[in-house]
Structures are given as structure tokens and as C-alpha cells.
Amino acid sequence: MIKIAGTPAEPQNFENDYPHNSIEWLIIQTMSESTENYEYNSEDELKFELELRKATVNAAIALDHSGMEFAIFRKSKCNSDYWNRTAEGGFELKNGVSASAAIRDIFQSGPKYATECATAILIVYYRAVLAVFPDALFDKVFSDIQLMNWHHIDPLLKSVGLMATTSGFLPGDRRYFKNPDVNPETPEWQGENVIMLGSDTFYGHGIGIHNEATMIKALNQNRIEDAQKSAYLIKRAGRPDFEKLMKIRNTYHA
Amino acid sequence: MHFQNHAVGAIGTLEKIRSQSGIEALKSNFRDAAKTNREKAVSLINTYKLRFSTLYILLPEIVDLNLLDDLSPRSKAALDFCMKIVSGTGLHFGAKNNPPENTDETHTVLKWILLTGYEDDGLNNEFDQIMDAAALVLIRTYHDTAILPKIVHMIFLRNREGYYIHDLVWALFGSCDPKILNLIANHLGSRYKQDVKLANQLLKHTYDDENEDGAQKRQRHTSHNSWFRENRPYLYFTEESFHQTCDPILCSVNLEAKYLCKKTSPQKQLASEPITEDDYSRLESYRLMNSSDKAILAKYSHRLHVSNREQWRKWMKHPIDKQLQIALSKLGGAQ
Secondary structure, eight states: OEEETTEEEOGGGGTTTSOTTSHHHHHHHHHHHSSSOEEESSHHHHHHHHHHHHHHHHHHHHHHHTTOEEOOGGGOBOOTTTEEEOTTSOEEEOTTOOHHHHHHHHHHSGGGOEEOHHHHHHHHHHHHHHHHSOHHHHHHHTTTOEEBTBTTOOGGGHHHHSOEEOSOOOTTOEEEEEOTTBOTTOGGGSEEEEEEEETTEEEETTTEEEOHHHHHHHHHTTBOTTOOOOOEEOSEEBOOOHHHHHHHHHTOOO | OOOOOOOTTOOOHHHHHHHHHOHHHHHHHHHHHHHHOHHHHHHHHHOTTOOHHHHHHTHHHHHHTTOGGGSOHHHHHHHHHHHHHHHSSOOOOOTTOOOOOOHHHHHHHHHHHHHTTGGGTTSOHHHHHHHHHHHHHHHHTTOOOTTHHHHHHHHHHHHHHTOOOHHHHHHHHHTOOTHHHHHHHTTTTOSSHHHHHHHHHHHOSSOOOOOOOHHHHHHHHHHHHHHHHHHGGGEEEOOOOTTTOSSOOOEEEOHHHHHHTOOBOTTSSSBSSOOOHHHHHHHHHHTTSOHHHHHHHHHHHHHHHHHOHHHHHHHHHSOHHHHHHHHHHHHGGGO
């Protein structure tokens, strides 16, 4: 159920704002049918979340199409015009470089980059926030980005790195497929970090855009011989702190 | 065929050259030796005293000099494993010279790689990847827990240098061996801030201020030891990892098992002793309590169980609210 300032809100209230085939409408419907309460202080707060969730889905699809390669941290690569590759295999924003330009470059120069799935998901969230923040604000807020799975994560995106148990899942959520019987020679297949794009569509870097069954099948192909346990989608999600991000955007004056 | 056992501690000719004159001298000496006396060069590389890191360093020379097929079975198996990890395919030996696939021998080879290679961890990215893979297979496939102190050593050294540790941490906690918590806790008192920070991050149950003085660090280690003694029977490993979350809870206490005083299997979040009908009934009430009260009830139950089994049986028969009331009054400031 959606509640705005403590009052239940019906999906019909938003019919004029979002077409029935839009991601936002799918999110509104899912929230309305959920047993979980989605509570907002204002309609603007809900709309900001819808905007950021849609931007997340779009960024995930764009990253999938970008040509960025899959690589383990030891073989990661980045465009040195914008990023320094760290000893761990992460990417650190170069001094004096605009964070917004550096994030955009990953999508525009995909083949110059290679990393693994968790870092890709973090890149998706940075690109989504960039879509809803003015460039100057993004550059100010994220002046020292480090891209290295969930390590060194910016406090503003930390809740994406953490995962909480939830009864309902929405497009734009960060989720995780776990592969308990993974072949230890290929630890990169111990799980797949994904963005939920629709009710049964996920983006995972290295696997692509697929449904749950295909994601599981891909992971299961990288298990030990005589594996007993299948990969599975865990019932937890990581989400940005929508409220905090909206406050930052709304209090920004160029 | 059996591989000769590890030469940990023994020093061969090639090792002496490397330690005294460095890697480039090692390579040129080996190359010169092979050109003048091929058999001698082969015997140098096939000595049981050879360390894996030396074999790894000399691999380009071995390939160039066409010595692959002359290597000992141990060296062949080690290099085959390396190539599989680094490039996804094994080495190509002559038809009759493939390395053996016996699992005991593979275990021995991987242990040799790790035990004679870990001191050179940090040599380069590829070498470290091989160390990671050897550790992962030894722990997850062969359940070899004897190497755990070396793994902890590597993790903390790498962390000081800012190198990648996530796969090694995953290997370590994949052992599901509670003794790793004590190996990590040994770093709580380290003079290196990075060590203290990482130890806290991995152990979770302690505090989060790495700017402590020596006395505070010792106190923290003492606190860990008492925590470990009390919770050891109820610990389990969660299988969370840095791959999944920025703040993984790698190991946790099964509070329900602690409340019932039933030992837990470290591999599963399940009590390893039988649960009776009475236990299930007690758990129904226990599960309705808030998390703080659950922790108090579990702690008091465990302590009473250890100190006075008869009193514990009586206490367990009380309704849960009465149990909590007694626990709160007895624990007092010791919570």
C-alpha cells in the first residue's frame, strides 16, 4: 500500500502522470498491491523515488549496451583520462576530473572499461543519480568516487551496498543471486549482483539481461562437480536513500 | 607415484641465488646453466627444496628453453594449475607427460604452492591470483584447515599494502572454522591501524575505533577472548561476503541455540543437538521477544547452564516474562 502523509493513495491518482506501460506505473501498481507500506511525506517524495528508480533501470540497460567488458578485479581496466586503477583493481576518480563526465564516459567508452558485477551495479546507481541531479551538484557531492564493488562506497549510496529483508521487490532494486556450490577456482561466480528491471527481468554484468531462471542457469554452470545446491535469488534488496538524495537535490541552488 | 613432501624451510641452490642476488640474477643464472648443462638445470628446478615462487618466476625461461616436459610431476601439476587459473586452460605437455589427476596428489601440490609461495605474496597480480585460487581450493574442496594461519597472515599483509583481499577473506570464512576468529583477533592489538580496522570489520562484535592506545587494544583482545569462550558453541558462518554487501556479517551467534544451550553446527545455522517438543514450545515464546531481550535471555541461560545445571532447569520452566525478569536482575551491569 502507498501512503502519502499518512493517507492511503490509490494508483488511479497517478494515472495522468504515468502511462500504463511505463516503469513508474508498474512500480506504483506493485507498491499498491504489496502488503508492505510504502510511506512518503509528500507526493513529490514518491515521484522522486519513481524518477530515480526509472533512471536506475535505464542506466542498467544502457550499461548492458555500453560494451563494458567483464573482468575480475585483478584484470580490471578503465579509461585513464578519467580514472586511476587502484592496487585492488578498483577505479578512483582522478584529481581535477568532473565526476559527471567520468561516469558518463563509462557508458560512452564502454570497451575501455572492464570490471565485475558488483562494481557495475554501483556504476548504474551513480549514473541514475546523475540523471536526476544537475551535473554541478553531482560533481560537488561525489567529488571522490571510488568504484570497487561495495568497498569504499560513498556514504550517500551505502544503503545500496547493504541489503535489507523486504516483502516486496521493485524495479530499480539491487538484488543478489547466490551460488553456494560455486567452483572455488572461479570465485567471481560466487554470486551475481543484479538490478531488477521488471517483475522477472534482471540486469547482471557478465550475464546480461535475463529472467530469474536464466540467471540461475548461468550461475549453475559454474559450480563444482557433483554440486548439490542450486544458485538462488536471495529475498533481500539494496536501495538508495531516496529521501536523503531528494533533500540534497531540492536544497541545491546553482 | 607420490610427490615428495613440501620443502618448507629448506633452501635450494636457486633459492640461494634469488635471496642473495635477486630475481634477474636467478633468471640469468638458470638460463646460463641450461645452456651449458641442460641436465644440471633440470635437476636444479626439480629439487624437492624448490619453492613454488621460484618455479613461477622461472616459468618464462622454462618455456623458452623447452624444459616443460622435463619437469617433476609436482612442478608440472603446479604449473598446470596456474595456467588453468590464469588463462582458463592447462599447460600442454607431451602426450605421456601430463600431470597426474589423483586428488591426494593435487592436494599435496596445492599445499606446496601455498606454503612455499605465501611469503612471496604481492609478487604480482597474477601470482596473487594463483595464491587466492590455491587457498580457495584447499579450503573449500579439501577442507584443509592447517593453512588458515597463513591465509590470515596474507590477508593482513595485503591489506596494509592496499591489495585485493576479498577472495582470500571469502576463502577464510568458507572454512567455517571458529578458530579463525582468534587468528583475526590477534590483530586487534596491532601497531598498524589498517590491521585493527580490518580485524574489527571482520569480527564485528567489537568496537570501531582504531585510534586506541595499547591498553585499550589489550582490553579489546581480552573482551574478544571472553566473548569467544561464551559463544563458541553457538557460532555459525553466514556465507555472506564482500561480493554481496559492503558490511557483511561473516559469522554470527545462534541466539536461539544459546538460549536452549544446544551446540550449533558452524556450517549451518542449526542446533547440532536434538530439539525436543519442550524446546520448540520455549522457542515459540522466545521468538516473540525483541532482539535486546533475546540477547539477555540467551546470555543468562548460557551462564546459568554452565554454573548450575539444576538452577538452569528450574529457570527454563518459568514463563518467558519471568525468565527475563530473573535474567535482568541477576545479570545487572554485566549485560
